Amino acid sequence: MVALTVNNQPVDYLMDPDTPLLWALRDASNLTGAKYGCGDGSCGACTVDVDGAAVRACTMSLAEAEGRFVTTIEALSRDRSHPVQQAWVSNQVPQCGFCQPGMIMAAAILLRRTARPTDTEIDAAITNLCRCGTYPRVRDAIRRAGAVQSGAETIAAAPPPRIDPADAAAAVPALTPPEARQP
Known part of the structure; x- marks a missing residue:
């Protein structure tokens, strides 16, 4: 054990x-x-x-x-209120999202040690691979999260982790079946 x-x-x-x-x-x-x-x-x-x-x-x-x-x-935070998660959402960092949890954890650890990291410090700490190539947005989000942590900036809350199915359905326009479409 x-x-x-x-x-x-x-x-x-x-x-x-x-x-x-x-x-x-x-x-x-x-x-x-x-x-x-x-x-x-x-x-x-x-x-x-x-x-x-x-x-x-x-x-x-x-x-x-x-x-x-x-x-x-x-x-890290159940309600996505951690500054790194807030900045990630606000700066639209993820594309496919697969690598993002690892990057977010590495960024949160970096910001715990260094409140306002330089690009060189970010590059040294974030050695994670991202096939989508979101590195410029990652850097921007880390700098922004540092500003939020220091109180220099605020970010509106990220959306809650779950979306009510009724709300999700309302956001998608109704599809017209092919047989009902005008020629």
Whole structure:
């Protein structure tokens, strides 16, 4: 059994200690925000906060995580009120979104250490790969999140995590079936 704290909750994993932390989080704890991308720590899709450091969860074993504090994207803020999440939405950073949880975690950790990072500091801290190439928007969002954290700027709240199906349906115009269309 491997004991650690995940999202401020003590957890005992009854898994092989050599199991990557990523699989314990995703499979045993159902915390699916951290994504499997490469399996060797190159892409950063699985980035989580371990004792205040950005860690690639695919390369850390449960044994290495024992006794440590792990925070995943799910615990950053449940209502998307964290400044990084606010800036990400406001600056329209995501495209496909696959890499975004790892980038958001790396950005939040960077901003905890450096309130107003330079582009060089951002580039050094955000080594995550994004196939959509959103890097310029990522930099802008990190700078904006730093301004929000310092109180120099505010961002209106991001939309809630869930949309009522009735609201979603109302936003989509009704489709006219082909047989009812005018020639």
